[in-house]
Amino acid sequence: MNSKESMGIMGINYACLSTRVLELAVQRGVEIGTKAAIDYINEEKKQQRKSRYDRRLRNTRLLLKNYRAFKIHAQGAVFNAKQAKENAVDILDGLDEFTFDDSLYIESIKRSQQRTIIILRHIDEMLNYYRIACEESGKEEDMRCYRIIMATYINEEKKSAEEIAEMENVERRTVYKNINMAIKPLSALIFGVDSIKIY
DSSP states (O other): OOHHHHHHHHHHHHHHHHHHHHHHHHHHHHHHHHHHHHHHHHHHHHHHHHHHHHHHHHHHHHHHHTHHHHHHHHTTOOOOGGGOSSOHHHHHHHGGGGTTOHHHHHHHHTTSHHHHHHHHHHHHHHHHHHHHHHHHHTOHHHHHHHHHHIIIIISSSOOOHHHHHHHHTSOHHHHHHHHHHHHHHHHHHHHOGGGSOOO
8 A cells, every 4th residue: 555545545534533523523512502402491491480489479468468458349249159250260360460560460359349259259268278277287386377367467457566476475576477487378279289389
């Protein structure tokens, strides 16, 4: 074999090797790009779930804070729940677009007495489930959380954090801590399973 043939074989080998290296580089690049895209999509989904969870917690607080106003708005309404064309979960899901303006969120519920009554009944029912869960837990702290939610937001006579702290024989900051503890399970009850933090 002469040097020209040897150089030709080396050139072919080099070309084959270069093609293979290029194929491997492209394959590796595709793998890295695909993984990066999947990671990005997963992170976006996680952020969306977190955002939805945070909105639901915030909206649960808004519903509770405005409970007494809803009661006043609904007084005197003549409404049969069997006539309802909407249900509470559908109404609440439809309100997600108003989450950046608290007043629009509340006004959209108060838009009609019928919607307000549906939401009130739903909240009352979920509070009842929450009470049962607190009783069944056998934990005094759970029952205190329930009583504090009722005294702060639901009972006709609203009590201040100081009054509740005295009534429950706890510090004022414990009242706020218990409210925060209660909001999470109440949010899951009011808004459904997708209000549970799963990340």
